[in-house]
Amino acid sequence: MKKRAFTLIELMIVVAMIAVIAAILIPNFLKARENARQRHKLALTGSPAATAQAEIKAPPEPGVAPDIHRLEATMRLSNWSTRLGMDVTNRYRLSYKGSLQVALPGAGGEAELRIPFPHQTEEAMNVHLRFSQGGRSWEPSDWSVTRWGLVAPLNLSAGEKVDVAVEFEAQGRDQLVLELPPAHKLGRLKLQLTAEEPGAELAEISLQPQQRSACGWSWDFENLVSQSPLVVELPASHSLMGKVLLLCRLAGLAVLLFGLGFWYVGELYRPGCLSRFGWGHFFMLALTYSSFFPALCVLSLGQGKPVSQALAIAAALAQPLLLLHVWRSVNLRFSLFYVLPLADLTLALVVNGVFGETWREPIFLGAGFVAVAFVTLTYPRWRANRQRWQSSQCRELQTRIQSLQDHAGQLHKLTDQASGQPLLKPALDIAQRQLNEIEALSIYVQSLDKDQYAGVLASVASLERTQPYAMQKLSQALEHLRTLTPKAAPEHPYCLACGQPGCDSVYCGACGVRKAPALLCSCGTRVWRIGGQEGKIHCPACGLAHSEGRTG
Secondary structure, eight states: OOOOOOOOHHHHHHHHHHHHHHHHHHHHHHHHHHHHHHHHHHHSSSSHHHHHHHHOOOOOOSSSEEEEEEEEEEEEEEEEEETTEEEEEEEEEEEEEEEEEEEEEETEEEEEEEOOOOTSEEEEEEEEEHHHEETTEEESOOOEEOEEEEEEEEEEEETTTEEEEEEEEEEESSSEOOOOOSSEEEEEEEEEEEEETTOEEEEEESSSOOOOEEEEEEEEEOOOOOOEEEEOOOGGSSSHHHHHHHHHTTTTHHHHHHHHHHHHHHHSSSSSTTTTHHHHHHHHHHHHHHHHHHHHHHHIIIIIHHHHHHHHOOOOOHHHHHHHHHHHHHHHHHHIIIIIHHHHHHHHHHHHHHHOOGGGHHHHHHHHHHHHHHHHHHHHHHHHHHHHHHHHHHHHHHHHHHHHHHHHHHHHHHHHHHHGGGGGGHHHHHHHHHHHHHHHHHGGGGGGGGGGGGHHHHHHHHHHHHHHHHHHHHHHHHHHHHHHHHOOOOOOOOBBHHHHHHSSSBOTTOOOOHHHHHHHHTTTTEEEEOOOOOEEOOOOTTTTTEOOTTTO
């Protein structure tokens, strides 16, 4: 008996679970790789804060750090997403505008003013530095710009102060790490950082602000003693590209939810209507449902459509294909009133998980209550329909097995006739396998549960298709064997001399000629001796000699 095939829901669960596992493992692998890099830096420096500071620390150079009596800066942070293969990275641009009042510690002399760029700055532009003192403003001639930042020498006497105005734009990616200017003593610190795009997050190791708002942070300290830099994380998942690619990674979860709902509403609509779904139906169903996700990627990322518009167009493109497939597989009513709402609901849940923002949890909670209420109200009907269908399956299975057993009697007769004939062995083996499967199935079906009958029907259908073929093959083989076997000649009822019937005595009653005796040769051929012949007679088939009254 053939092994039971997978059902539609089993196939959907297997494929969807593979997709979900891949969607979980790939981002986690990339994150683990980044964590390994961070741990390597941590092993070299000893602490998370030291890790960030070690990456941004300026190379040791001779010079004395000045006193910073006042540091005020206004910063604007803008970011955008770029794709590197299957990864999404965020790039940023920091516009920095600040003013400082510096002096030299002790009796004065020479010192260096260092104003750092963000860590791992890839590009710096619009860099300006001016000093002002006593109403006079000038740009120092010996200041320099390095990958680390601005370096300007200071030559002041004791108690002398100078105001410094600095501006620059720096471009980097993934993480903004900005160190405070090195100072012998830091007096008043007042910073304002504004994020123009949502998603920027202040890291735990960062210098924590006094005030937070929806679009930025502000710091205001007196005589600050801290080595913590400003660290702003820019998760790629908060960008449009990151969200769209995350939504595509969740396609496996969407297929799983849709598959579970499709199986439930299919059995609710008409039990057994999905029993003929095979591999082709399943893959076409998953393909048409999942076509929503690549359409969304092309429209939102490739064509630059707004998210709401891209979602609507992608759904308008994918849903008709899904409805057409279900319509051709089941019927139009099921596709319109059952499958279409289910597809919209599952897609809406996955989209809400990525774009829901503040409404995400309430929508998930409401959808969960609606799903539980729907199953609670429809489960009695679903169960009753399943029980009626299973009972009909039992009756149909028993009827079809009885029909197979009835036809097996004729097949038994043919196998008895063909037994012992080497020429009929191939056809006899096919027929014998059929009989063994029918016998095993009739015994096995007695111990089956009702839920397993649907799988056994596939084996019964296969036997019904192959049983006529086995009977026909064996019948044709027997008929062919009969044509090859020589037929024994009957006792001749006519006189060989005159051809008149009734030659029952030794002599013919019409002409008086002695009756022609039949001699049976050892090769199976009958040889007739005509009256009046003398001596031996030879078999025309093998040439063996025969004497009257004897057989060879």
